[in-house]
Amino acid sequence: MTLYTVDTLLTLVLLSVLFAFGSSRVPALIKVMAFQGIVVSIIPFFITPHMATGAVIFTIATLVIRGVLIPLSIHLAIRKVAIQRDVAPIVGYHASLFFGLGLIVAAAVISRYLNIPSISDSRLLFPAAISLLVTGMFLLMARRNAIAMVIGYIMLENGIYLMGTTFSVRARHIVEFGILLDVLAGVMIMAVILQNIKQTFDDVDTSLLRTLKE
Amino acid sequence: MVELVFITPFVTGLLAFVLPSAVSRQLLVLTGAVHLVLSLLLWKNTPQAWFAEYFAVTPEGLLSLLVISLLFFLISIYTTGYLAAHGLKSENIFTGFMLLFLSTMTMVTLSDHIMVLWIAIEATTLASAPLIYTHRSGASLEATWKYVLICSVGIAMALVGSLFLTFSMELGGVTAAMSFSALTPVAAQLDPAWLKAGFIFIVVGYGTKMGLAPMHTWLPDAHSEAPSPASALLSGVLLNCAYLGIFKTNKIMVSAGLSDFSGTILIVFGLLSIVAAATYILKQTEYKRMLAYSSIENMGIIALGTGIGGLGVYGAVICMIHHSLIKSSLFLSSGNILMGYKDRLIANTGQMAKQMPKTFVAFFAGFAGISGFPPFGIFIGELFIIMAAFKTGHYLAAGIFIFSLCVIFAGFARQVMAICFDTPAETGTQPAADHKNFLFKEPPGMVWPQYVLLLTSLILCFFIPDALYQTIVDAVHAIGGGLQ
Numbered sequence A: 001m002t003l004y005t006v007d008t009l010l011t012l013v014l015l016s017v018l019f020a021f022g023s024s025r026v027p028a029l030i031k032v033m034a035f036q037g038i039v040v041s042i043i044p045f046f047i048t049p050h051m052a053t054g055a056v057i058f059t060i061a062t063l064v065i066r067g068v069l070i071p072l073s074i075h076l077a078i079r080k081v082a083i084q085r086d087v088a089p090i091v092g093y094h095a096s097l098f099f100g101l102g103l104i105v106a107a108a109v110i111s112r113y114l115n116i117p118s119i120s121d122s123r124l125l126f127p128a129a130i131s132l133l134v135t136g137m138f139l140l141m142a143r144r145n146a147i148a149m150v151i152g153y154i155m156l157e158n159g160i161y162l163m164g165t166t167f168s169v170r171a172r173h174i175v176e177f178g179i180l181l182d183v184l185a186g187v188m189i190m191a192v193i194l195q196n197i198k199q200t201f202d203d204v205d206t207s208l209l210r211t212l213k214e
Numbered sequence B: 001m002v003e004l005v006f007i008t009p010f011v012t013g014l015l016a017f018v019l020p021s022a023v024s025r026q027l028l029v030l031t032g033a034v035h036l037v038l039s040l041l042l043w044k045n046t047p048q049a050w051f052a053e054y055f056a057v058t059p060e061g062l063l064s065l066l067v068i069s070l071l072f073f074l075i076s077i078y079t080t081g082y083l084a085a086h087g088l089k090s091e092n093i094f095t096g097f098m099l100l101f102l103s104t105m106t107m108v109t110l111s112d113h114i115m116v117l118w119i120a121i122e123a124t125t126l127a128s129a130p131l132i133y134t135h136r137s138g139a140s141l142e143a144t145w146k147y148v149l150i151c152s153v154g155i156a157m158a159l160v161g162s163l164f165l166t167f168s169m170e171l172g173g174v175t176a177a178m179s180f181s182a183l184t185p186v187a188a189q190l191d192p193a194w195l196k197a198g199f200i201f202i203v204v205g206y207g208t209k210m211g212l213a214p215m216h217t218w219l220p221d222a223h224s225e226a227p228s229p230a231s232a233l234l235s236g237v238l239l240n241c242a243y244l245g246i247f248k249t250n251k252i253m254v255s256a257g258l259s260d261f262s263g264t265i266l267i268v269f270g271l272l273s274i275v276a277a278a279t280y281i282l283k284q285t286e287y288k289r290m291l292a293y294s295s296i297e298n299m300g301i302i303a304l305g306t307g308i309g310g311l312g313v314y315g316a317v318i319c320m321i322h323h324s325l326i327k328s329s330l331f332l333s334s335g336n337i338l339m340g341y342k343d344r345l346i347a348n349t350g351q352m353a354k355q356m357p358k359t360f361v362a363f364f365a366g367f368a369g370i371s372g373f374p375p376f377g378i379f380i381g382e383l384f385i386i387m388a389a390f391k392t393g394h395y396l397a398a399g400i401f402i403f404s405l406c407v408i409f410a411g412f413a414r415q416v417m418a419i420c421f422d423t424p425a426e427t428g429t430q431p432a433a434d435h436k437n438f439l440f441k442e443p444p445g446m447v448w449p450q451y452v453l454l455l456t457s458l459i460l461c462f463f464i465p466d467a468l469y470q471t472i473v474d475a476v477h478a479i480g481g482g483l484q
Helices: A002-022 A026-047 A053-081 A093-113 A125-142 A146-165 A173-201 B004-018 B021-044 B059-086 B091-110 B114-135 B138-172 B192-210 B218-225 B228-255 B259-281 B287-308 B311-341 B357-370 B377-391 B395-421 B448-462 B466-478
Strands: none
Touching (some): A002 A026, A002 A093, A002 A125, A002 A146, A026 A053, A026 A146, A053 A146, A093 A125, A125 B138, A146 A173, A146 B138, A173 B138, B004 B021, B004 B091, B021 B059, B021 B091, B059 B091, B059 B228, B059 B466, B091 B228, B114 B138, B114 B192, B138 B228, B192 B228, B192 B259, B192 B287, B218 B228, B218 B287, B228 B259, B228 B287, B228 B311, B259 B287, B287 B311, B287 B377, B287 B395, B311 B357, B311 B377, B311 B448, B311 B466, B357 B395, B357 B448, B377 B395
């Protein structure tokens, strides 16, 4: 029963990956990211049915940070930047979507051949994590809009977190919490830099950031 | 006790944000002194950490810690002079983040847990980003953006690598704690496939932060846009901290019997960095960027030495210590040059020997040291690495290494000569100020820290205290190196 739930949730993650590849507007991308953050952080509840109090508190903290605080800080950053803009793709949307589909298939195929230790029987856990990770990298490289790049970084971190849940017996929550705080602080700093980029260059297109070379 | 070394600067760093600027300047030097005393105490008798699962005192950590502590103390003295002469808008933000930066770097040297090390290294990125943005110009904004984004993404790869290490523990049935000191003895039981994958990701991740080519692109920008005391810290000690992550993982690889695999990877990345530095250093027009590329070169040398193994590891550790001392002195001198000429372009400087004789001596001696002239330690380190390369049959690597060193020396020497002796170009934006009208008078506090750094490097070539020598040998021995 729980296994189906986990796989259903992971299917949602994979769908959100496709949305991320296809969305052309920054606000849509932020919604996808928030949705992803929430789904990714509730998965531990379904993998381990009887959690200790510490683990429950940690998972809820993850939910608040990944699902609410991080998307909110990016949302506020672009509210100040005050424009709804295109993500300025370097690779077009159709090509992106095609790449996304290929990525999911490849991740599913490859992970069948890998010898992966897992605390869950879910077949989709590793493919979903890898897909999220590569999606993040793709957004970082194939979008010129600085906000889309930050969102790419967050998706990458979501992917790493998802991969981490397969082994969460190992890491103590105090350590995971440290990682989470680092990511949060990193996103905050990026949000501040975003606002400054907008003030200085009057745009968030990273092709303007080309004065420093070699 | 162990944790106190990084808690102290953390607390004073937070204090510096709220205190008035004049007080926070004093606090900077005071914390530097306290930190130095604390790390010397750590050196004298190695205590157990409060959280022994996460923190431990290791030989390589102690070495880096002492370097960080000494450098920070001298740089903080320079910084007070710098702030008095320069005057920043938000001074206590600058001093506060300097202290937080010190705290996070200390945490890197003392952390033993694989994930805690990751947290500490990511924290150094966050604590140093505001330092780069101190001048609030478009270019410094761009440098900060590049630094935060590239380093965060790079270090995320190291996190993936660390996860792969835990996979290899799971498959190997290892139940030890997830710390370097607990994993190294049982490394042979780890699953080799995931261990290898983990090592690749960790080298790419921490290598980004360390400035290994081709992931080095943030480094020249960040180093040239940051205020000079911050650049000195970035280049002198931050890069070593990232190297520590690779060094410790390499220790696991060696004791798992995979030293050939890890060595080859390190040699390739090392050579790539040295060659990249050689190509870019030739056409540099700014002196701070030139120094930044020289840092990339030295990090490449350290990776190369570690990869070759044996005597090479000893050479790498020697290079690491002396590079920190000499490069930070060079960056501090570059701060004086920037204040004197108000320009970062080499073409607009000149005749420094006449205009700023004291800075000239420090800068020129630093140049001699960093390019491997015999009395300085870099020479000894490079010699050991070359000897080890020949001994282990890495003839091609040794050839590329020696050739690049020659190219870098030629490029570096040409630029340094131009700064020190040439007459400034008439077309430059800054007309040649004659000696009497030259505004920058070289306050003593902005000169002698450089001398002390260089002198320390010089003394360490002829006389190494027994305790220090023993620690170096212990650290080197751990990854199969030695003096044979």
